[in-house]
Amino acid sequence: MIGITGTPGTGKTSVAVELERRGHRVVHLKDTVQPYIIEEDCDRQTMVVDVDRWVDEFEPFDGIIEGHLAHLLPCDRVVVLRCRPDILAERLAPRDYPQEKVAENAEAEALDVILIETLEEHPDDQILEVDTTYLSVHECADRIEQFIRGEVPPSYGSIDWTDYLEIGR
């Protein structure tokens, strides 16, 4: 099972749809969490999920799981999509999120939050970080397919976006 994770707006859904089009079996996290929703957080326009129970009850499969919690699952390998925080804020702009939520996501991206969480769950040699800032969805899908085939080695840690901590504030 390959996980595709990342901060909202990094392009997980877009690349997963492309990989699905190329014949991969893809499961979208948002289609699996419905039974685990505890409450709706209206201020943050988000659902609160019982993550522990969702992880416990998730049945691994041979394919790709896409979503911002995918790295918490027992994946064999994990792709962490990244996007430079200022560009991430631009990608999130059409969503009509409160400014606070855009800034929160940009800050999480600047602080490598999802990568750090991924490193807490998975060994180094199972992780590929992909900077999508200047890659098309097709190019991201190519990179992930190469990683799945073993043609691109695991790697992470070359990104430093601490200069972008104040984006959206």
Ligand SMILES: Nc1ncnc2c1ncn2[C@@H]1O[C@H](COP(=O)(O)OP(=O)(O)OP(=O)(O)O)[C@@H](O)[C@H]1O
């Ligand atoms: N590689 C890319 N280059 C440029 N724009 C992209 C790229 N990937 C996605 N986008 C655009 O960024 C926006 C967010 O993409 P997408 O919904 O796929 O992100 P996501 O990580 O799945 O977000 P969420 O976690 O909220 O579902 C969309 O408008 C999409 O068209």
